[in-house]
Amino acid sequence: MRGAADRRAAAASAAALLALSLALPACGGAAPQRAGEGARGAESEAGARMVPRIEPADLLPADLDLVVRVDVARMRGGLGQAAADELARRALDDLPDEALKGALRRADVAWLGLRLADLEEGDRVVVLEGRMAGLTPDPGRWEEARARLGGVSIFDRRGAAALPRADVARIIALGDRAVALVSAVEVSSVARVLRDGPDERRGDPAAEGIVSVDLRGRRLPPHLARRFPSLGALVAGVERVRAVASLHDEGVRIDAEIVGVEAAAAERARRFLEVLRDNVEDVRYADLMKALSIEQVERTVRLRWLFPAPVVLALLSGRAPG
Known part of the structure; x- marks a missing residue:
C-alpha cells in the first residue's frame, strides 16, 4: 500500500509542477494584485446594473482559442498543504507582487486562456477562483475604473499604455470569489463579455482531472503554412x-x-500520430511511446497515454527519462 501511495504522491508532485509552469507565464514579469471587498466596488456605484451570477470562466472571450483548466484544490488534496505551499513558493519566488502570490495560493481552480497564434506576444486572460477576500490592489499601481455590474470591481494599471504587451493591464474581481488578470490586448474583449454576456464559442475544458485543455483548431499563419x-x-x-x-x-x-472537420482529416491526424509513435529511435523514449493508444471513430481520434510518475518528474526537472 505504501508503494502505491508513494507513486501517487510522485505523480501529484509532477502534475502540480506542470500546472504551475502553465499558469505562471500568463502573469507577466510585473503582474498585479486582486481587488477585495474592502475596495470601492461596482455595487456601490449609483445605477450599477445587477445581472445573473457571473461564473469565473465566463470571463474568457472566444478569441482565446486555447483554454487550460487547473484543479488546484485537487492537487492540494493529493499533495497535502505543506507540499503544495512549497511548490507554490518555488514557482512564485520571481514574482515581485505579494498580493498576486497570495491570490495564486488561495485559488481552488485556475483557468488560463491564450491565443495560440500570438503565444509569444502574451495575449491572455488568467482567472483564479477561490477564497480571495482581503486581497486588495496597491493604489500606487492601480486605479479603480467604473463598473456597470453589481458585485464586480474593475482596476486598471496606472501607465498601462507603456506596459509590455504580456503584462496584466486590468484586474476584474467577482466579489471575493474570483479574480481575472487581463493582458492589455484582451481588455476590450473581456469588457465586451461583461457587457453582453459569455461568448457561446469560448473554450470550455472539462471539469475533470487535475489539468484539462480545450483547443479550437485554427489554420497556421500564412508564412508557416507556405513553409510547411x-x-x-x-x-x-x-x-x-x-x-x-x-x-x-x-x-x-x-x-x-x-475532432477533425471530416473523417478524412481525422484519418490524416491519426496516421501522423502513429508515425510519431512508431518511429522513435531513442531507446529512452521507446517504451513511453508504446504506451500511447490511438484509435479513430469517424471524425474523432481518441488517445490514451500513461506517463509513469518517475518519467513525468524527470521531464519536469529537465532530465531525460532514464
Whole structure:
C-alpha cells in the first residue's frame, strides 16, 4: 500500500509542477494584485446594473482559442498543504507582487486562456477562483475604473499604455470569489463579455482531472503554412482538441480527443500520430511511446497515454527519462 501511495504522491508532485509552469507565464514579469471587498466596488456605484451570477470562466472571450483548466484544490488534496505551499513558493519566488502570490495560493481552480497564434506576444486572460477576500490592489499601481455590474470591481494599471504587451493591464474581481488578470490586448474583449454576456464559442475544458485543455483548431499563419504545407493541411483539418490529465497510482494519464472537420482529416491526424509513435529511435523514449493508444471513430481520434510518475518528474526537472 505504501508503494502505491508513494507513486501517487510522485505523480501529484509532477502534475502540480506542470500546472504551475502553465499558469505562471500568463502573469507577466510585473503582474498585479486582486481587488477585495474592502475596495470601492461596482455595487456601490449609483445605477450599477445587477445581472445573473457571473461564473469565473465566463470571463474568457472566444478569441482565446486555447483554454487550460487547473484543479488546484485537487492537487492540494493529493499533495497535502505543506507540499503544495512549497511548490507554490518555488514557482512564485520571481514574482515581485505579494498580493498576486497570495491570490495564486488561495485559488481552488485556475483557468488560463491564450491565443495560440500570438503565444509569444502574451495575449491572455488568467482567472483564479477561490477564497480571495482581503486581497486588495496597491493604489500606487492601480486605479479603480467604473463598473456597470453589481458585485464586480474593475482596476486598471496606472501607465498601462507603456506596459509590455504580456503584462496584466486590468484586474476584474467577482466579489471575493474570483479574480481575472487581463493582458492589455484582451481588455476590450473581456469588457465586451461583461457587457453582453459569455461568448457561446469560448473554450470550455472539462471539469475533470487535475489539468484539462480545450483547443479550437485554427489554420497556421500564412508564412508557416507556405513553409510547411503538409503540416498546414494537417492543422487545417483539426476542428477541436480536448484533453484531461488525471492522477492514478501509476502516474498521470492523459485522455484526449481530436475532432477533425471530416473523417478524412481525422484519418490524416491519426496516421501522423502513429508515425510519431512508431518511429522513435531513442531507446529512452521507446517504451513511453508504446504506451500511447490511438484509435479513430469517424471524425474523432481518441488517445490514451500513461506517463509513469518517475518519467513525468524527470521531464519536469529537465532530465531525460532514464
